[in-house]
Amino acid sequence: MLDPHELPLPRGQTAVLALLQRWATREGYSWFLVATTPEEKVLTTVEKLDGKFLVNLPPLSRHYRRQAGLPVAHLLLGPGPQGGRWPYALLADKKLPGEAMKRLSPESPLRWLAYREGAWQPTYELVPDERGGWTWRLVAEFHRALLEEALHHARRGDWPRLVGHLRTLGNLPAYRGVWGQLQDIRKRVQRLWGDTQLRSPDGQWKAPPWRAALEGWPKTPLSPVGMRLWVEAGEGRPRSLGEWLEGPCG
Known part of the structure; x- marks a missing residue:
């Protein structure tokens, strides 16, 4: 099992949306909860969720749990805190006990947050598209x-x-x-x-x-396929929660 300090941090909002879409629609983690936690309590939150739901398992351990019919969960932190709070998403392939989770459906879109007007607010929602798949749109x-x-x-x-x-x-x-x-x-x-x-x-x-x-506008829609998702070595930014906590921000 990975240490909670090793929880990787996504590159940015675009990467967060790509990961949520992949996990929720392609990998079967269709139960979700989106919330924020105080910046100073982020490690406590991660440790608590990891202790209850093993959110930081390596891929092979996740595979064995699914084969055994046990619930498997993912935890995704936002790229970083703002306004003293850090957003996160908890996803699972089954409803987790004690958590106010919803199941992704056209009537219940997964909504992710952005920091605007001084607060974290629902900004993006994962919804069905006209081609039979799923996509993100602005609320x-x-x-x-x-x-x-x-x-x-x-x-x-x-x-x-x-x-x-x-x-x-x-x-x-x-x-x-x-x-x-x-x-x-x-x-x-x-x-x-x-x-x-x-x-x-x-x-x-x-x-x-x-x-x-319109000079900087994308000419075609963005695709989540093949996107760089995690902060990598040499980028000058924390790659994991542990590196963030050890740095000047933590």
């Missing part, structure tokens, strides 16, 4: 807020803020569902601001603002 409330902000800047003709806002959107993990929502925002904003009829203060646009805004 409706967040998608609507991003769209409304973009339309507000476009109506006012505040191009610097609009360009800055859209460039920020280009940094979101653009899995198929998120990518489609971003394209919806782009199309609605472009219809509002136009391409040729709107004029700059000096006359006709030489380069419409949307061109600069």
